Amino acid sequence: MGDQQLRIQAFVKLGELFREFCEYDNGKSEKAWDSNSRFEEFDRKLALAEAKNGWFTRENVLFSLKRWTELLNQDSLEGWLAPYDISSNKEKAVAMITAGNIPLVGFHDLMCILLTGNKAQIKLSSNANVLMPFVVDQLLSFETSLEGKVKFTEGKLDDFEAVIATGSNNTARYFEYYFGNQPNIIRKNRNSVAILSGNEEPKQLSDLGEDIFRYYGLGCRSVSKLFVPRNYDFDHFFQGIFQYSDIIDGQKYANNYDYNKAVYLMSEFSILDNGFLMLKEDQGYSSPIATLFYEYYDSSSELEDRLESDKDQLQCVVRDSLHDSDVPFGRTQHPKLDDYADGVDTVEFLLKT
Structure with missing residues (x-):
């Protein structure tokens, strides 16, 4: 051998x-x-x-x-x-x-x-x-x-x-x-995002919860931001992820939740809160622990342009797949062996160096 x-x-x-x-x-x-x-x-x-x-x-x-x-x-x-x-x-x-x-x-x-x-x-x-x-x-x-x-x-x-x-x-x-x-x-730094249409099934949103909360959201493959259409019903989203509510029982997570909530309230930021996750409208990608950023989009073409311009900041794009590079709901923490971080082929780099 x-x-x-x-x-x-x-x-x-x-x-x-x-x-x-x-x-x-x-x-x-x-x-x-x-x-x-x-x-x-x-x-x-x-x-x-x-x-x-x-x-x-x-x-x-x-x-x-x-x-x-x-x-x-x-x-x-x-x-x-x-x-x-x-x-x-x-x-x-x-x-x-x-x-x-x-x-x-x-x-x-x-x-x-x-x-x-x-x-x-x-x-x-x-x-x-x-x-x-x-x-x-x-x-x-x-x-x-x-x-x-x-x-x-x-x-x-x-x-x-x-x-x-x-x-x-x-x-x-x-x-x-x-x-x-x-x-x-x-x-x-890289972050992952999920794109919602408003037509997701409860199972898809439940799976998305895995992408958000696994490793407490600390990985580059953890979803830290949502793109949603105008007039999106966030109650639908909160219902879909409710099964992850016991994450707040973790002391470190709870401390971050309390701290960030206090900062948002003192700064008079408008947030949506379900008791274990806060949603904040923000153009950034790197949301703090216990917070998920969100941003509205008006058209698919506009959103695609945005994703293309920011591709160097993104690790995974999660949605009901439209593109080969998209990741299905619930699968961000299941990369294949050839899913290289930042899209750089590590094996090829090592062989050519």
């Missing part, structure tokens, strides 16, 4: 571990795990991750693991990589700087680096540095040839030949200053 197949097999085994752990957590596993098992350690890592970052709830981490189980299989991985000439790659060290907004953020970049035959030097966000090292340890246990291919650092990055860095618009300026003379992918 060639090196490429061995690396793929390691990720397949990792996917199996994720699946078995999710089944274990759900009480469906028939296997017995003693106190020294990796599942017990997995349990502890989930608890520690949430203790360090209150947004990384067990539910959201398990959701992320389950999503990866859908992708880490032989057919998906081989199908994804088939169009690329991986054999042409010359091994290089790739610096990887991750954000800390959602569980296992940066894992796709790590897969791209390792499956193209490169090495990763990773600088994690300080509030998201529990899960990724543990997952990498499991991966290395499945394939010894990956030993030495991943290095975590808390200090200065050095001895690298390419950079993949993800952060805010502010940190992107910092990245561009320090890494601009190196081959790089530097990602800035």
